[in-house]
Amino acid sequence: MFKLNRRSFVLSSAALAASTGLAGRAVSADSGTIKVLMNGGDADLANTNNAIARFKTKFPNYTVSVDMDPISTGWGDYVTRVLGEFASNTQHDIYGTAIETFQTFASRGVFEAIDDFVAKNPNYSDFAPALFEDCKYQGKIYFVPTSWNNIMINYNRDLFDKVKVGYPKEGWTWDDFRAAAKALTVKDASGNASQWGYEVPNQNFFIQPWFLSNGTSPLNDDWTASNMLDPKVAESLQFLHDIIHVDGSSPIPGNDTMDNQFLAGQVAMISRGHWIIPNVENAKLNMDVAIPPSKANDYTVIGFGAIGIAKGSKNDAVEALTAELSGPELEADVAKSGSSCPGSKTAANLPEYLAFPPSAPLYFQTLPHTKPVPSPANFQEVEKIFIRYYTAMMADEMSIADGCKQADQELNDSFSRLKQSLGQS
Amino acid sequence: MSNTEFVRSELRASQARAGYLFIVPAMLLYLTFVLAPVVVTVILSFAFYDPQFGSHWVGLDNYRRFFTDPRSVQIFWNTLRFTAMAVTGNVTVGLLLALALNRVMPAWLLYFFRLAFFLPVIIAAAFVAIVWGYFFQDSGIFNYYLSHLGLPAVHWLTSAQTAMPSIVFMDVWKNTGFFMVIFIAALQGVPKTITEAAIMDGTPSWRRFWRITLPWISPVVFFAIVYASIGALQVYESIWILTKGGPGDATRSMSINIVEEAFGSFQIGYGASVAVVMTVVILFITGVQFIVSRRLVRY
Numbered sequence: 001m002f003k004l005n006r007r008s009f010v011l012s013s014a015a016l017a018a019s020t021g022l023a024g025r026a027v028s029a030d031s032g033t034i035k036v037l038m039n040g041g042d043a044d045l046a047n048t049n050n051a052i053a054r055f056k057t058k059f060p061n062y063t064v065s066v067d068m069d070p071i072s073t074g075w076g077d078y079v080t081r082v083l084g085e086f087a088s089n090t091q092h093d094i095y096g097t098a099i100e101t102f103q104t105f106a107s108r109g110v111f112e113a114i115d116d117f118v119a120k121n122p123n124y125s126d127f128a129p130a131l132f133e134d135c136k137y138q139g140k141i142y143f144v145p146t147s148w149n150n151i152m153i154n155y156n157r158d159l160f161d162k163v164k165v166g167y168p169k170e171g172w173t174w175d176d177f178r179a180a181a182k183a184l185t186v187k188d189a190s191g192n193a194s195q196w197g198y199e200v201p202n203q204n205f206f207i208q209p210w211f212l213s214n215g216t217s218p219l220n221d222d223w224t225a226s227n228m229l230d231p232k233v234a235e236s237l238q239f240l241h242d243i244i245h246v247d248g249s250s251p252i253p254g255n256d257t258m259d260n261q262f263l264a265g266q267v268a269m270i271s272r273g274h275w276i277i278p279n280v281e282n283a284k285l286n287m288d289v290a291i292p293p294s295k296a297n298d299y300t301v302i303g304f305g306a307i308g309i310a311k312g313s314k315n316d317a318v319e320a321l322t323a324e325l326s327g328p329e330l331e332a333d334v335a336k337s338g339s340s341c342p343g344s345k346t347a348a349n350l351p352e353y354l355a356f357p358p359s360a361p362l363y364f365q366t367l368p369h370t371k372p373v374p375s376p377a378n379f380q381e382v383e384k385i386f387i388r389y390y391t392a393m394m395a396d397e398m399s400i401a402d403g404c405k406q407a408d409q410e411l412n413d414s415f416s417r418l419k420q421s422l423g424q425s
Numbered sequence: 426m427s428n429t430e431f432v433r434s435e436l437r438a439s440q441a442r443a444g445y446l447f448i449v450p451a452m453l454l455y456l457t458f459v460l461a462p463v464v465v466t467v468i469l470s471f472a473f474y475d476p477q478f479g480s481h482w483v484g485l486d487n488y489r490r491f492f493t494d495p496r497s498v499q500i501f502w503n504t505l506r507f508t509a510m511a512v513t514g515n516v517t518v519g520l521l522l523a524l525a526l527n528r529v530m531p532a533w534l535l536y537f538f539r540l541a542f543f544l545p546v547i548i549a550a551a552f553v554a555i556v557w558g559y560f561f562q563d564s565g566i567f568n569y570y571l572s573h574l575g576l577p578a579v580h581w582l583t584s585a586q587t588a589m590p591s592i593v594f595m596d597v598w599k600n601t602g603f604f605m606v607i608f609i610a611a612l613q614g615v616p617k618t619i620t621e622a623a624i625m626d627g628t629p630s631w632r633r634f635w636r637i638t639l640p641w642i643s644p645v646v647f648f649a650i651v652y653a654s655i656g657a658l659q660v661y662e663s664i665w666i667l668t669k670g671g672p673g674d675a676t677r678s679m680s681i682n683i684v685e686e687a688f689g690s691f692q693i694g695y696g697a698s699v700a701v702v703m704t705v706v707i708l709f710i711t712g713v714q715f716i717v718s719r720r721l722v723r724y
Binding site (some may be wrong): 046076080083086087108109110138142179188189190191192193251252254255256261266378380381384387388389391392394395397398417421422 | 473475476477478558562563564568571572575576577578580582583584585666667668669670671672673674675685688689690691692
């Protein structure tokens with residue numbers, strides 16, 4: 001029979017206590033509920049659920065509830081939703097969001113500054129540093145980037161082949177683009193188009209490359225005032241206007257995007273990010289991407305997704321889940337699903353990510369030549385003002401000169417109100 | 426006070442107490458969900474309110490901004506234009522359909538037509554607008570048939586000239602069945618003896634309509650106009666889903682403006698002031714309709 005003397009008992013107890021303590025560090029005994037609001041579609045939900053499953057191996061007693069917002073009506077409405085949750089004290093603990101919302105949220109103090117969390121997480125050194133720079137507000141990091149999209153020209157190679165127009169080459173110009181769009185437009189005897197060369201975009205994010213490649217932007221560099229009176233802004237708008245009304249190569253931008261028509265081979269070129277790749281592959285479209293054509297330079301716009309921790313929700317479990325939602329496994333999932341470009345360089349080199357489209361490496365190649373979509377703290381108002389005048393100008397309801405002048409006035413009024421709200425005037 | 430009077434007075438008081446108790450739940454609901462929001466809206470219209478940035482009084486600044494903003498005139502005019510066109514379309518088409526169906530025909534055919542015209546009313550406006558959005562696209566079904574007829578395409582929703590009529594067209598298609606049902610019920614109340622006497626006197630049908638039918642159903646027509654006007658002045662979802670108020674401000678209504686300012690731009694105080702102005706406009710228009718009705722409606 002095994003005898004337990006006093007010494008053995010003390011040693012055994014110490015060993016048991018030590019092993020329990022060690023195990024406690026690996027698997028937490030804490031319990032609670034974490035509410036997460038992410039955005040996107042089925043692929044994003046699957047990626048989120050995978051991250052939660054990994055989190056639960058370390059925090060098995062935690063319950064995580066996930067809500068998804070498809071962002072079907074733009075980031076302005078998402079901001080409204082999130083701020084409404086904070087106003088009614090029904091906020092989630094972790095939010096998926098995008099650069100368009102950063103300043104709006106951070107200026108209102110509804111998210112935690114997470115510099116310490118970022119500093120102690122070695123995975124983030126694999127991310128392009130510029131992404132973290134754009135996550136800062138007044139010098140502090142509030143968000144962790146997870147994935148990004150830059151706007152490229154997506155073109156249907158079969159339609160190019162049909163009219164014997166050469167594929168876009170690096171360094172192509174606005175004039176090359178315009179000529180291609182014209183050649184790719186097919187009209188019937190009544191003059192009605194059965195195939196459009198290009199879809200002049202209807203959304204703020206998609207339009208931006210036409211300003212950036214002309215060395216300008218609708219807002220000034222630090223996003224604190226309008227830049228609509230810059231003649232280059234009018235030049236970019238006139239170019240898009242002429243594609244519609246002079247060349248007849250694009251319909252007037254309406255309420256809906258023309259993704260479906262592009263997938264059906266009725267539009268030859270559209271300005272979109274990587275998120276359309278899964279649908280393009282499903283539609284078996286012979287598509288490739290090109291850097292947007294240049295006028296003054298070859299810059300395009302970048303927007304990226306990120307996650308942030310709600311004010312008052314920061315604890316070990318929430319930080320651990322945030323790390324999973326931006327960790328290497330999630331980055332690999334993003335790369336494989338194709339819903340965006342992954343934030344980490346390692347994931348962006350995965351063969352699944354580079355398999356399609358043929359020029360997939362261009363996404364990362366353009367990264368040094370990208371500028372973030374202008375996203376001031378009054379983004380939701382700025383976007384609405386810009387799009388309102390933009391649609392009127394593109395529909396020929398207002399001259400470019402009048403549109404720029406009136407938009408400039410309204411944008412600056414909005415910035416004045418913002419400064420008042422922030423106590424800066 | 427005699428004993429009998431005292432008992433009667435006690436009874437009356439207890440009946441009054443019971444009466445008040447019965448109306449308390451309804452009054453509480455009314456105060457909480459109708460009157461309180463109205464009062465809060467009026468108060469907010471004199472304030473800058475932001476849950477995160479804080480709040481302060483701004484006096485008449487919000488109203489000043491609304492009345493000096495050139496966009497306000499356009500948005501106000503859009504709302505009136507939509508109201509005039511939608512009310513005219515809904516009431517007129519509803520009445521014509523009711524007159525067409527208020528006649529002897531096989532029961533199954535009658536019910537088929539009534540169902541067919543009423544069906545759009547019960548379909549969610551959001552869904553209807555999405556389907557019509559496809560119809561109205563530059564490459565949609567309307568332009569498809571126009572091109573087959575050799576006609577040029579029409580920019581149904583992307584031109585200021587055609588966007589509002591297109592929205593009204595969809596609105597009438599969606600809602601006129603409701604007014605048709607109301608008018609059918611009203612027409613069935615017109616005494617047959619009077620119309621039969623007029624027929625025997627050789628009165629033509631259009632004259633019978635103007636002299637007998639319309640005066641008889643005029644209270645219902647008046648109700649329909651008031652009801653349709655109040656709904657049209659608050660139009661939101663049809664326009665939002667089809668054009669989002671564009672191109673530019675060409676189809677933006679006051680309701681859309683309120684939602685955009687209050688919940689899109691977080692100018693809650695300003696949005697509240699536009700809501701107060703809109704309420705006054707609706708009250709004014711309804712008041713004018715009631716005054717005019719005294720001369721035209723026969724009770």
